[in-house]
Amino acid sequence: MRGVTRSVISDTPPIGRAERRARTRAAILTAARTVFGDCGYQGTTIRAIASRAGVDPALVMQHFGSKEALFVSAAEIELGIDDALPGPIDDLGERLLGTLLERLESAPEATVSMLRSMLTHDQAAEAVRAAMIDKGASPLADIIIGDDAEVKSGLVASMIIGLIITRYLLKIPAVAEVPAERLTHLFGPCLQKLITPAGPGTAPGNHETRPESDRQQGSRINERGAR
Amino acid sequence: MRGVTRSVISDTPPIGRAERRARTRAAILTAARTVFGDCGYQGTTIRAIASRAGVDPALVMQHFGSKEALFVSAAEIELGIDDALPGPIDDLGERLLGTLLERLESAPEATVSMLRSMLTHDQAAEAVRAAMIDKGASPLADIIIGDDAEVKSGLVASMIIGLIITRYLLKIPAVAEVPAERLTHLFGPCLQKLITPAGPGTAPGNHETRPESDRQQGSRINERGAR
DNA sequence: GCACATACTCAACACTTGTAGACTCAATGA
């Protein structure tokens, strides 16, 4: 028999075509995120994704056009740095880690997928670079006081990347098996050392970080950064 | 014509067979390091390596048996942490970075190759994990004073990995375009914050790190670590 | 009930991959 329309997606009988289409697309995307996350871009095959989604490989192409396009749709990197910025600057280090880990502990797949692919796939590298600069280093550079704000914010981003890789990809036991709270408590001061070098409470005015609307958009680093 | 023995290797006429064989092998290895470093394990083809070495793909197989074996021969990771350990503990953070960057600035290929492959190739991941634990976190854990020495040393390793990736792979401008010395000066205190949390000069006895021979081999982390 | 639109599958394509075996010819040693 050919053209069996019933795919894995359909379990509840009364679905419209559009609904069915949407569910299939979502199933492919979910499968893609998992497989890309496990195998990286080059190690992932359309067939593997299709198989996991319970669908024909050709259907994947029909939905997304190409492996490349599917990857772009599936991958996203969201570290939640924006959410952590508002608040006292003296706690920013720990707050960054807290937000980041909270987000990753539950669903690291999309981020891990991107990180796993970034080293061997240009487009993924570009996405990570953009995410690091636009969503990470750049807003931070606006907050950090004093010289070398750009470099320091870049270093904070590098520490975050290193942590994610060590904990979620390489799974070095000493880092992977520690509760998130403990990690936040231990590592936060190191980030803080870059944000307020002289120590908490010594930043000029011990000020709170300005709300997003106050800060200028498109910061210094951004302008030099990814195309 | 078939069987042209003259490969790229031969420029100086009077070479013995053994010498020629050795040079060819070295050329393949060099090419492999470059290509693995550029493309990662999965993205690298035997043909690409052979082409770069100016040699037939079959010859690569003849020398190394398989792509896998070639990778193992080509890849190595050496962060030079051992070299940085002796000396005052108050400077250890900066000294670690100084040694690391000095080594990487000149010839990052082998290390980059391994890092680029680690996320998509199990054997590479294992090698990085082993290198981080045995050559990085483990010796450090013996030096760090106080609680959580293992976690802290793991975090130091994660910071180093993050730095390498940000500077040499992702090439985030703010981090990649700064002179090594400046980076050492800016980032060193952050590592130091994990090694002597209360600040330089406040470690118990402000002691020097013991020489390698003094320290016990096969540390705590190591025992739980990678197989 | 029927013609149409479409979500989906099948089979095959052109290509690339790692790898094996037959072959060639320069270096070697008597």
Add this chain to the structure above:
DNA sequence: TCATTGAGTCTACAAGTGTTGAGTATGTGC
């Protein structure tokens, strides 16, 4: 000088890749 060795090349294969176009059966509107 000449048979032998072995370093290196050529050709081919089987498996796996992304991708395509034709075909099928189901949902949709009349």
